[in-house]
Amino acid sequence: MSQTIPPILSVLPTRALVDEKFKVLVENLPAGSPVTVHSLHHSEDKDYWEAYAHYISDHKGTVSVAEDLSFGGTYTGIEPMGLLWSMRLVPGSQKGLRLRKMDVHSPMLVNISVYSGHIAEGFREQPPLASALTERWYMAPGVRRIDIREKGVRGTLFIPPGPGPFPGLMDMWGGSGGLMEYRSALLASHGYVSLALQYFSPGELKSAELEFKYFEAAFNIVKDHPQVIPDRVGIFGLSLGAIVTMYLAAESTIIKPRCCVCVSGSHFYPRGENLTIFDQTLIRNFHKVRVDENGYQIWRDIILPIASDLSLKVDVRKITCPMLLVNGLDDQNIATVESAEDITQMMHAAGNDHLLTRVHYPDTGHLIEPPYSPHFRATKYLVDTTKAKVTLLWGGQTKPHSDAQEDSWRKILAFLQQHLYSTSSPKAKM
Amino acid sequence: MSQTIPPILSVLPTRALVDEKFKVLVENLPAGSPVTLHSLHHSEDKDYWEAYAHYISDHKGTVSVAEDLSFGGTYAGIEPMGLLWSMRPVPGSRTGLRLRKMDVRSPMLVNISVYSGHKAEGFREQPPLASVLTERWYMAPGVRRIDIKEKGVRGTLFIPPGPGPFPGLMDMWGGGGGLLEYRSALLASHGYVSLALEYFSPGELQSADLEFKYFEAAFNIVKDHPQVIPDRVGLFGLSLGAVVTMCLAAESTITKPRCCVCVSGSHIFPRGETLSGIHKLMFRNSHKARVDENNYHIWRDLNLPITSDLSMKVDVRRINCPMLLVNGHDDQNTPAVESAEDVAQMMHTAGNDHLLTRLHYPDTGHLIEPPYSPHFRATNFIMESTKAKDEMHQKHVILLKWNFSKET
Numbered sequence: 113m114s115q116t117i118p119p120i121l122s123v124l125p126t127r128a129l130v131d132e133k134f135k136v137l138v139e140n141l142p143a144g145s146p147v148t149v150h151s152l153h154h155s156e157d158k159d160y161w162e163a164y165a166h167y168i169s170d171h172k173g174t175v176s177v178a179e180d181l182s183f184g185g186t187y188t189g190i191e192p193m194g195l196l197w198s199m200r201l202v203p204g205s206q207k208g209l210r211l212r213k214m215d216v217h218s219p220m221l222v223n224i225s226v227y228s229g230h231i232a233e234g235f236r237e238q239p240p241l242a243s244a245l246t247e248r249w250y251m252a253p254g255v256r257r258i259d260i261r262e263k264g265v266r267g268t269l270f271i272p273p274g275p276g277p278f279p280g281l282m283d284m285w286g287g288s289g290g291l292m293e294y295r296s297a298l299l300a301s302h303g304y305v306s307l308a309l310q311y312f313s314p315g316e317l318k319s320a321e322l323e324f325k326y327f328e329a330a331f332n333i334v335k336d337h338p339q340v341i342p343d344r345v346g347i348f349g350l351s352l353g354a355i356v357t358m359y360l361a362a363e364s365t366i367i368k369p370r371c372c373v374c375v376s377g378s379h380f381y382p383r384g385e386n387l388t389i390f391d392q393t394l395i396r397n398f399h400k401v402r403v404d405e406n407g408y409q410i411w412r413d414i415i416l417p418i419a420s421d422l423s424l425k426v427d428v429r430k431i432t433c434p435m436l437l438v439n440g441l442d443d444q445n446i447a448t449v450e451s452a453e454d455i456t457q458m459m460h461a462a463g464n465d466h467l468l469t470r471v472h473y474p475d476t477g478h479l480i481e482p483p484y485s486p487h488f489r490a491t492k493y494l495v496d497t498t499k500a501k502v503t504l505l506w507g508g509q510t511k512p513h514s515d516a517q518e519d520s521w522r523k524i525l526a527f528l529q530q531h532l533y534s535t536s537s538p539k540a541k542m
Numbered sequence: 543m544s545q546t547i548p549p550i551l552s553v554l555p556t557r558a559l560v561d562e563k564f565k566v567l568v569e570n571l572p573a574g575s576p577v578t579l580h581s582l583h584h585s586e587d588k589d590y591w592e593a594y595a596h597y598i599s600d601h602k603g604t605v606s607v608a609e610d611l612s613f614g615g616t617y618a619g620i621e622p623m624g625l626l627w628s629m630r631p632v633p634g635s636r637t638g639l640r641l642r643k644m645d646v647r648s649p650m651l652v653n654i655s656v657y658s659g660h661k662a663e664g665f666r667e668q669p670p671l672a673s674v675l676t677e678r679w680y681m682a683p684g685v686r687r688i689d690i691k692e693k694g695v696r697g698t699l700f701i702p703p704g705p706g707p708f709p710g711l712m713d714m715w716g717g718g719g720g721l722l723e724y725r726s727a728l729l730a731s732h733g734y735v736s737l738a739l740e741y742f743s744p745g746e747l748q749s750a751d752l753e754f755k756y757f758e759a760a761f762n763i764v765k766d767h768p769q770v771i772p773d774r775v776g777l778f779g780l781s782l783g784a785v786v787t788m789c790l791a792a793e794s795t796i797t798k799p800r801c802c803v804c805v806s807g808s809h810i811f812p813r814g815e816t817l818s819g820i821h822k823l824m825f826r827n828s829h830k831a832r833v834d835e836n837n838y839h840i841w842r843d844l845n846l847p848i849t850s851d852l853s854m855k856v857d858v859r860r861i862n863c864p865m866l867l868v869n870g871h872d873d874q875n876t877p878a879v880e881s882a883e884d885v886a887q888m889m890h891t892a893g894n895d896h897l898l899t900r901l902h903y904p905d906t907g908h909l910i911e912p913p914y915s916p917h918f919r920a921t922n923f924i925m926e927s928t929k930a931k932d933e934m935h936q937k938h939v940i941l942l943k944w945n946f947s948k949e950t
Contacts, residue, residue: 126682127557243704245684252556254675274673
């Protein structure tokens, strides 16, 4: 039996950082033949994630994912990176899961395959025509990872290769807690000493004042590091982390961030309260929580309308460093855009709005992550204080949300480079 | 003391196959400032290899190695990959070294740094402004490596990821002997099941009694592999490996390669001899060996002029598969170009020269390797290991002159 000559599938580069693009190329197909290009990832949590798209080879028998149009699948149109950002859990999986790399020392392995014809299922049942393995890394070669347990502060420090010194960043995530290292690993791969900060447990620190001191101590760990340029340390926060960022920038007399990046945050932070105030506010305002047609909880109305009472908000009029706000117009978890509007007004009244840059993305939700990560419209969430397991609606539509992740990351890196690396005098707006 | 803001050095991609290009970029420099880009590699043999080049930043304070001109160093001009291919052992190293990756499962680590000013030495003595680490891989993710010890054949098989089936290759190196895996690993990374064949040990050519049967058995191991398309197996040989390739293609009744690639080879081979016949031939003609001004041995004349005695040549008129000959005009080891000319004439008389493609590169030597490998003008070569009376091995090490200047 003569064997058919298989097509040649290549992914270039085969190993890349997660924010780098790749080119997926299929050659040696018959001309004008329909094929399905498929991606598969087996997560650390042992779930399977996949994406697929329908292509037609050209007269040379080639399909170039970077240049050709997808006729259907988990994405359509000309989408070079669609095989990554449009990934979702394979049919039959548990629902509401999120894909997040916990071990940043190893790469994310993605299997790219090409199948004959336009298929939408049964990828495991039939063999592909060809497949290739690609590695996606959060850590560039030479980046060092160091556990931090000092002065009561807990986190992980990532240091770029080279002699330094480098600018620094304190990096904070949202209310689901735990310790996510991947963004800091990626920031270190771009030349920043970055501390992925773990929060204290609820009630662990007895007062708001002690909690404040925790963040200040963490910032100083970065600032005082021998390989860090002390007056070039910024703060990066998402969701609750963004709120804390604004709070520190406005209120701290000890730490002076050079610049701040706040993704999907608000300025709602009742003065003098500790972090448990957020869960308490949730409970107090639970009547404002809506559910969508799937029973997913929408929390965005909890802080609406934006209070005029200054004691309930971070006094952003006191911020003296450049600040970048990145938000999604379809954020269903926090009213980030309304909050950003109010922040702008407050800062305008104080005359420091030249420090503020706002970028709002249409059809984009709450979880604005590094580019090419899959989009999560709604995922399971454990509410700390009540121990309730709910599914939260984060918002966003996959394609515009993925575009926002790609664009915002570029803008964030440019903003950081401008304010932390540039030798020219700092400009507030990009 | 306020610290100067360092420049930003990036290599894209940070991890790549050895034949992929990278872009080295330096940003955040003062405008119009002279800098030196430097690469450093610590080899498996524990030697240090380096390259460097002098650049001047533009008005935005940027140096782009892929686009800008090097004013001097181990390379000049616009050379995106010069930091790799122009590497040589650091001053003070042992002489005659060659850089070859033996363990293909780990990457080659290259440190790229940028220094202030235009320097040519003292890179270890002062700290760079910035440095990054880049990985260069022979094996793509998913390629499998399998030790082969069957039917008397020794080698390593590399299989691409995916279901297959794939075309196959048998891959043979030259007179230095031993087992070099890296080219096969790279070929597998490009979709070919490739067998890196070991056919004699370093210094043992004199006693290599290998016959055709060994190579035919090795070829069949590839051809019969369940993931290989049996009528799509080719031969790839360099130097002595290229000679063997031509022999098999012309003479074997069992081995039918789909195509052949012969790099820096010749067709001079005493008919009917075993591999050691090559050694005997060299010994007979050793009076024709010359040395250059550095005492490097030049062997190209050993087989010149190309004999008209057909019994001393592979009968290339009998080759019936496409064959690609890749040679360097400045090959000082083998008269590859003269041989190729004779091969073309022989095949022309037989009417099968339509199968032949020849690529001859100017100022190029014998060791034509995968791209961006450093260039080796002259290296140590183990001639023979002889047993002295007290049973200690003595290796006669000579410096073989391979080539004249930069490879293509």
